[in-house]
Every structure is written in C-alpha cells, then in structure tokens.
Amino acid sequence: MSSTKILDYTNPQLNGTIIVPGDKSISHRSIMFGAIAKGKTTVSGFLLGEDCLSTIDCFRKLGVDITVEGTNVTIQSDGMDNWQEPKEVLYTGNSGTTTRLMLGILSGTKLHTVMTGDASIAKRPMRRVADPLRLMGAQIAGRENGQYTPLAIQGTQLKAIDYTMPVASAQVKSAIILAGLRAEGTTIVREKEVSRDHTERMLRQFGAQITVEDGVVYFEGGQQLKATHVNVPGDISSAAFFLVAGAIVPNSNIVMKNVGVNPTRAGIIEVLENMGASMKVEVEDETAAEPTATITIETSNLKATTIEGDIIPRLIDEIPILALLATQAEGTTIIRDAEELKVKETDRITAVVNELKKLGANIEATDDGMIIHGPTKLHGGKLQSYGDHRIGMMGAIAALITNEPVEIDDTDCIAVSYPTFFDHVNSLLNK
C-alpha cells in the first residue's frame, strides 16, 4: 500500500497560527461557474486538493481555458454553449461533488460525455442525482440503471421540476439547480433539512437570481451567468481537524484564520460549544458572500453531547473527527441520523468505529451513527485509512494523544482535501 506513515509523538503540544486551505465545496463550484459564464473569472484562495484538480481537468477536456498560479486560478470561457464535446472520458477521481454536480450541468448541454472516477466513486450512489435529472428529461446511462459510474450523458433540452429531496444532500440539490439553469420554467427544490448553500450563494455572485424561502429554492431557467471574482474562504472541514487537536492535545493553543463559517457548514462550532470547549470565534467579514472568522481553541475539559437531527448536514464531513473528540469527553456521546456516512468515500460509520477501537476507544456502531463512552486514554496501533482522506486525518490527529506510535497504511489520500495537512501539524508542534 502506498504512503504508510508511522506517527510517533512524545508529549506533543500544538501552538501557533495556521491559515487553513481553501474550501473544497466552494473551490469546485468556482471552476464550474467560471466555465459556465462567458468571459474571465478569477479565483483566489483556491484549494489545490486532488478533488478540485479533477474538476479543473474535466473542464479543460470540455475546452475551457484554466490557468493555475499558486492558489489563484483564471478561467477563460466562451460560455457553456461553446464547450467542445470531449474526445476523452471525463475523470472525476475520488470526488463525489465533481461527479454529481457535473451530471446536472452536462445534462442540459448539447454534448455527449462519459464520466468515470476511482474505485471509491464506482461504489457511490448516483441515482439520487440521475433520478431527479431524468424527471427533467435528462438522458443518463450507467451501471445498474445509472446508479454507478461510468456514466454516459447525452445532453438535451431540460424542463423544470418541483422536487422534494428524499435525503439532505447539497450535491443532489446543486445538481438539480445547475440543471435548472438550462431548463424551461422554474426549478423548485424542497429541503427538509437545510444542506450547504454554496451553490445558491455563488449563483448570486455570478449575477443570477435565486430565491430561498422556508427551505424551498426557486430558480428560473435560462439565466446567463456573468464572469466575476470568487474569493474562496478556508475550509471549516479542514479546520475541524485542528479544532479537535487544539481541544484534546495537552497544553495547546491554536489560532485559525480565514475559516469559512457559513451557517450551513458551521455545525462543529455549536458542538464544540455544547461540549464546553475553550474556544473564541471572531467573525472577520460578515458581509462577504461567504462569511469568515478567526477561531482560537485551546486544551479543554470536554463533556459528552448528542449530535442528531438537522445539525447533521451542517457537520456531516466532520463526524469522523468529532468521534475522536468524543473519546476524550466525559460521558456518553450519541451520534444519530447520520446514515449518509455510509455512502461517503468509504462507509465512515464502520471505518471510524473499527479504527478508533484499534486504539482502545469505547465506541460502538449503530444503524445511523455511533455511541462513544469517554474519556478513554488511547494507545498506539496500526490503522487503515480506507483511502479516505477524512479517516486518514482522524488517525493522524489521534496519534497526537497516544504517546505511542500510530501507523496509518495510506496517507496519500489526505491530498484529496488537505495537501498541506502534515506541514500544518509540524508547524504547530512543540512551539
């Protein structure tokens, strides 16, 4: 297996300031919107993670001119009507966001395209997107009636739908909205629980009109996007690893700047507050399209909590690292309503429970989450990442509290969302 790491820290402390890399969800969307709009879109703070590079690669194959200089990206596009039919398969790598949002975008073009990804993507359900898109008239073919990649899309004229979301998923919502851009009529999406709203916010930045009232999105088809500048904030899902590290590693104090605190993403802040973490959140720019904050966290005495209901979509990607946090909290933490974890890069309920148990955690899986009794002193061990970046980073943060070596089989996958993760760990160590 590639990139095994043995992490061996003796009484580490984490102190200092980091600027977490750009938000993955917003970085993907900046490329997609810039490619749809005619003209020159510029992006700053772009995440150079592998998932976002997959999105760039797909749009280059559609003939869009994209240049990357450090974290600044320029997208020069003749607009989506002028994309070229790609001669090659579009490769979406490990990225569910790329695959699902592109399915929505490509359905309303005139192009024939084929998309595929890696072994993890090949197992992730696509009917949740393909089915509503088919109601709009989309022509999508794939294994098991469009459930799995490779997917072939024959673009066609779409019509708007009024769709009630069966699962809380920003990827499904966004795919429908983006298909709605090219559909006749008003696309309506009804959410029971609000999922991240980056698509809605960015559409407004690109000059489109979109209305959201009581969890219902209304979007009129046929609107043209206007090229613009997108400033990508830091990713709270990446900051999450250091929020937890700061709280559980003794004698630590970590400052994180430019962290995106969009309320549809910031559930982890509420959980940390409920658990009694010693934390300060100073909002930097409330008026920006995506608000940001400086967050300071220090070693804390934590108490258990229950994480359930409508907060789940607002912290879904943070649950692996919150499970580690709960092993250090006094009492029983219950995580429920989180069955979506089973269809991420890996089954994250099974992966989190298996791996934390190997370190001595008192944790059990349930059908829709997990139950964790704490606090437990964790010990060293040999972990698997399952090729899942968030499981790999959870293991690496756990290694900071074991005082014994922790071996992780594959840490290359961390570059999917946080290529500078170990640089940031090292920059904070023992200062």
Ligand SMILES: O=C(O)C1=C[C@@H](OP(=O)(O)O)[C@@H](O)[C@H](O)C1
């Ligand atoms: O829209 C997005 O950018 C994302 C939505 C979430 O997925 P779901 O829509 O499947 O919940 C999240 O887990 C993923 O990391 C990014």
Ligand SMILES: C=C(OP(=O)(O)O)C(=O)O
């Ligand atoms: C689930 C994730 O991403 P995606 O669905 O884009 O693969 C994630 O980053 O945790």
